[in-house]
Amino acid sequence: MNTSPSSPGSERADGSSVRIGALVPLTRPGWVEAGRHLLAGLELAVRDVNDAGGVLGRPLELVVRDTAADPQKATAAVDELAGLGVAALAGEYHSVVARAAAGRADALGLPFLCSSAVLDALTEQPTEWVARLSPPQSHGWRIYADFLLGAGHRRIAVAAQPSVYWASGTRILRDCLAARGGTVIELDMSTLSPAAVSDEIVHHRATALLLLVGQPEPAVPIVKAVRRDQRLAEIMIGAPAGQPEFAAWATLLGDDGAAIPFLRYLPERLSPLGARVGAALGERLAEAPSFVAFEGYDTVAVLADVLRSHGTDRARTARSWPRVEVEGTRGRIQFSRTPGISVWQWAGAPVQVVDRDPAEPGRFRILHAG
Template structure:
């Protein structure tokens, strides 16, 4: 297992710094571009914290571990970071990986502020050790279901692969749509190729197809097949999990990347801090920052506030979650206990349904907000 730190972040062993362990997918099969954006936000926030004196005069330091979308690797990284004496954990993008990390952090008594994973059941039992910035999947996907109905879609096909995350998404959509006359038709991608998906869409008279599958494949191949099938000229393709957010999507699909609505966790207008951070992130990334980069920045902003107020004692950190009130890039961040959610939750970050503009695929259109 490669657990070497990011080349951008040096590890100190002299005890002079306050260290945060960062869990980030940086290699395949992890979503590398999401990992890069998450790490950029984390690193920028650490730089900003240190520019104003760090934590009570001590520099803040990231100790980065690549999870590569592997739950076992993430759990091992949590063990290692705990031994290294980090004050808290931050990060992770993939929900199934974050769940493994959260379970291990809870068992070890190590505070974990999850940046981007949305699976409702992040831990099996309620825990004081874990908090989350991203909205729970049930919250965001309900907003997406509202969008589908408001756009006139009641027969929704979902191309789905086996995963706890995708299965939860199907269940949420069905629970939201069925009482309002909607139908969810599951297309098992273990048994279908992209051409067969097209036939199923025609046979089931679906007006929308949602991609609950991995990126780039089979998502890219499904989009290309559907776009080229004249029988499906009117069908809407959607990707609630956010695959079209990243430039890799547009590069892979060209003009076919547009008009595919997805969930994004940004407000219509960033806070003044967010505007400044957006400029710095754009320079760091060489491209427009995704909402994942803002999640990374906000994660460190919250942890720095907690560490300044109560020091690096792990138990004190967990006692602080309900008292957090931090102005982040996307609004004021507070944590509370939310029904059905086992961790301390920011309820709620802003949620949008957006797509890439067919006339200008690098520009996003806000279609719905919740």
């Protein structure tokens, strides 16, 4: 089984295994920690599938390509993997990268089960070739807006970098808040320094600051600057995109990284399958697994079930999305057509707003659930 990035031409072509191509950010500027968790979930599921007899009597093989958060690199990887004869594509964490990969997979007629990206417009037009496990951004971020309003926040500052993903999130938040008397103030981090953010928050009388920026830069310096400003002792810092989920956040920020609510896609309680997988992922990662690791596991679990039931023909795989019914680590997975979403969508994915407990930053508190 090949579960590490490999050079072109190194994979076997004798048809002895069923191959899944995996797109994962493993080098910067990709979010490497997220990529490591995603890959751990994918790899563990492949191991479990093979321990149970594989697919159609053949071992499942993961052919991994590093996207490094680069849409062009991801597109080239899709072309290469399609040429290598993979039965389907899996993975990707970054929404903008996943959108490029999904568009190319659609053009090539290659089934793609996206693990973690949330951007609503994953493809330009509705497609039969692409399905997704993570909730669409419009759903998850509306739940986050509900949390903000329920906590009494009506004037929200967003420190944002230029990106389709961040712009989409800002638009969702603005629409949700405006409908209920709230206001979103945009702070352009292409022109502001982390230290200048504090002055802007005070000037606009915001009660919450949301980090719509990359991790660790400039998210970590912004948090440090705001936490050290006595004028902002009561400000709530939030990170809907999930930056505090990973251990590096706590390592870099310590106590300053606690009490920063973010979106996490886990149920309140894991099923027995989820608990077993979570323990195995913890051993593999040598730390608590993030929701991204569970997404990786569920991706392979779904694809293995589809391949067992419908064979390795790509068109049959794409036609099977509406018939999927798989017990995943976070609930029963089924795909449907959701209004406004161009791909097959798992509409039942769990959504939580959580933070790191100030009394124990290694522990998460569930603040709100959708």
